[in-house]
Amino acid sequence: MLQKFQNHLLDRFKFLSNKKLLLATSGGIDSMVMLHLLEKLDYKIGIAHCNFQLRGVESFEDQKFIQDYADANGIPVYITQFDTKAFAADYKLSTQVAARKLRYNWFYELLETEQYDYIVTAHHADDNLETFLINLSRGTGLDGLTGIPEQNENVVRPLLAFTQHDLEEYARLNAIKWREDSSNASDKYVRNKIRHHLVPLLKELNPNFLLSFHKTQSYLQEAQDMVDDAAIMIYQQVAVQEDENISFDLKKLMKLPNYKSYLYQWLNEFGFTAWNDIYDLVESQSGKFVLSANYRLLKDRESLILSPLDFSNEKQEYFINQDQKEVNIPLNISFSVATDISIASNTTIFVDSDKLEYPLVLRRWNEGDQFQPLGMNGKSKKISKFFKDEKLSLLEKENTWLLCSNNTIVWIIGLRQDERFKIDNTTKNILKIQLD
Structure with missing residues (x-):
């Protein structure tokens, strides 16, 4: 696998050469294999470990395991602890979403303060399949079916081409030690239910299911690319940007047979979720609007106007x-x-x-x-x-x-x-x- 991984990096991630890489390392088999591979290939690496304090003593044992490994191998290590449950309660988030926000906010801080170039995570092909199935079960568009991206800004995921079986075999052959997260055995979370019950059934029906799935996602990605190209061309005909505001000409928009699809493509990245309200806005009277966390879409005569929300005090003098x-x-x-x-x-x-x-x-x-x-x-x-x-x-x-x-x-x-x-x-x- 080491040679395949090296070839994969040269083919898909050549830009990582001579860059400082911050490895998101939980101590589990996935991240420890990733750490071992990048060590062997002499990449400039540092370890970032989050203790979310969700599993009592076990969380602190994970932390010690990472600290000891980094010390033994002379690798820079950064460790932090979060009161994840309190954060989730304060911001009314699920534990998983809270952990993700805390984790990535801290990673990006380390990029800046410690001058790393990229965050590297150990997501692999099985993770990608699980994400696809979760999105499919909840209802999603093409973007939710194209899977976990190989790169998202400064976050890269070089293991997506490899399966859980590949990682387990590499760990066995190289006597890699890791920590087992006891929560992975629980069916409390949707991802674990899919991992324990649905994915094994799919692999039983088709032993090459992951390979077939990879091909399917490639086709879906090609379709998504075509949609993106069409959205850009129509956007140039319908939208006008002035400063921070974007105005969509409703007369031109309504001539399109699939105007709802275009609105989704254009507005999805601004955090909107109330799509039926947005589609109804087209026929609403002036002054009606729909909000996302940071933006407002306003009906104003023959236009829809997208503008960032002003959180300053409007009463300020x-x-x-x-x-x-x-x-x-x-x-x-x-x-x-x-x-x-x-x-x-x-x-x-x-x-x-x-x-x-x-x-x-x-x-x-x-x-x-x-x-x-x-x-x-x-x-x-x-x-x-x-x-x-x-x-x-x-x-x-x-x-x-x-x-x-x-x-x-x-x-x-x-x-x-x-x-x-x-x-x-x-x-x-x-x-x-x-x-x-």
């Missing part, structure tokens, strides 16, 4: 003192004394500075806010009505800021000045305010 010449947060605005009035615009206004009360305040608009639009002879107007008349989109409304003096609106920034602060024949001091 920014104060501007009289001696300030500029501000840079949340907008770039400059203040300067003017001796004459040049042409005002949406981005430049001139006000009577003696009418201002400091500190000025920059804030978001609120429902119920009113102002007196310049040129309307002192008539008040609700900002919401002004937005409607200006035909602002929902996103434009959300991104609008106000400049205020003692709770009185001076300027709807970038849109309209207030009448009450305009220059008149009694003005002695003129202040130019410019949005840069």
